[in-house]
Amino acid sequence: MWMTVKEDDQEKVESCGFSIAITPVGGEVDEELSSSATFVYDAVNQRVTMTLTFPRAGIFRAAVYYDGGLLLNGEFDCIVLTASDTATVQRNISSKRHNICYEARLLSGGKPRRVLCCISPKQFIVKDYILKFIPKRITSFRLCPSTKLILAPTPEGSGPGGEFTLDDGIQPPLEMVSPERDLIAATFTQLLIANCGGEDTFKNKQEFFYSEVRKAHARHAHDKVALRVARADLLRSSLKATRHFSLADWCKSFDVSFQGEQGVDWGGVRREWFSLVCGQLFDSRFGLFVSFNDSPTGLVHPNPHRPPHLKLKYFELAGKLVGKCLYESALGGSYRQLVRARLTRSFLAQIIGLRVHYKYFEQDDPELYLSKIKYVLETDLDAPDAAELYWAEEEYDHTGRLLYTHDLVPNGASIRVNNATKLQYVDALAQWRLAGRCRLETDAFLRGLTLLVPDHLLAIFDENELELLVCGTGELAVGDWRAHALLAGGGRDWQRLLAWFWAALNAFTPAERARLLQFTTGCSQLPPGGFQELNPRFQITAAPTFGALPTAHTCFNQLCLPDYDSYDQLVHALLWAINEGGEGFGMI
Structure with missing residues (x-):
């Protein structure tokens, strides 16, 4: 790893608290190689630059520490070539x-x-x-x-x-x-x-993404193509109207007209159609996407038990419409489109190619997380009185009738889960419940999406950033937020902290407010009725620490706020938490 550092612009810090341990893969720590690393502090950008010099080719494993503690994501491999x-x-x-x-x-x-x-x-x-x-x-x-x-x-x-x-x-x-x-x-x-475009901030990633999407479709003209649909039968007529569209047609500007209506589409009719059709596709009442166990969070996921009349082509249409919205947004100006949907973290993760794991249950299926996942993680399964748990999952219909039993591993119904295997068990359970049983629906959605958006471009975002890219930030009114938040704390210091918090929220950009909502609830979008319909209600609780980063429990939409010495410290801690710690999961 080589980095160019200008010594006159930056201050070299000999005792900044950073250290590194470098180990040839499979070997012992190389003290000489580790001690040759230098750390340089950039006071302007508030960054530390590390320079490593390797005397030979090979694969080395590095671990970066600060004051003796391993940094988050501080372990990585160094590939050194001739x-x-x-x-x-x-x-x-x-x-x-x-x-x-x-x-x-x-x-x-x-x-x-x-x-x-x-x-x-x-x-x-x-x-x-x-x-x-x-x-x-x-x-x-x-x-x-x-x-x-x-x-x-x-x-x-x-x-x-x-x-x-x-x-x-x-x-x-x-x-x-x-x-x-x-x-x-x-x-x-x-x-x-x-x-990944070599970018690390959401804004830079977004600009890179839009630029690459425009390049991918540069040869396709953005002429108008007529789209005639029936308002009373919107999804069926929209599917029929677009079923023979080629990629070139999807890249054109839709000139939408509703049967029996006189409106001329100068952009407003098209935007209304996008809003209505996406609203129906992602509405749990339609049956294509549903919540887990009627989750109060309202986050939706592909329905593995969809009604027979909802064929996979509807999921493909949903993917094409999301891809169309991203393409139109890349063109900018009045073409920008957003998808108003509250998608689960695990589904967003699968769109960008991430592996789902048990921690997604906390946001996507809080009922299962609290009733089963926490029990498995916190219980001694080897104890004589522990409940017997096997590597199988039973599937029931809405009436409670057993449909079938799915083995999470071969012959799983006869293999008992123990302390040594419980982490693998909850991950296997997540793989099945969040990904495996709706694989056909997810694959159909991705087929439609990647028609317009190259799949490797989506991989530059994490699941939270993807939601912001697709769904935007929405309108988060601080007055509505404050009127319906539940507060748990008391005393003059607590009142002072709350005053600082609401002042900070007023000063935040729309994107920062969306990040804070996402950090606390798992979603950057609100239900149609705003904070009043958020279930559970947004809660702010006094944390029993001082000066630490805020934490969140997305099962309860709860923000735990420590006390701080000043308003500036609070703002710094909030921004750090929502931008750097937004992927963490609180455990109660």
């Missing part, structure tokens, strides 16, 4: 053909065999050989942050390269070994960084 290998990687990445292939041996699934690893900006494809020389695809992994390339230690004297594992958290992991393992890892990492 000059010739670096040139090879850069040449492959800069090639417009993107047919980057490396040979490897597949260790998973029986006898080791020779395979071909093909890497493109969108996916990592593993191909087998037919008749020992004709490549045929075995499987593919999406090139996004949720796909992990895990490097195994290389024994001394074993030669170049080594073993590595590909794991996206959805399909079975693949273990491989290759003499070009380091080149594969470097190519994978560089393409992943390129997919």
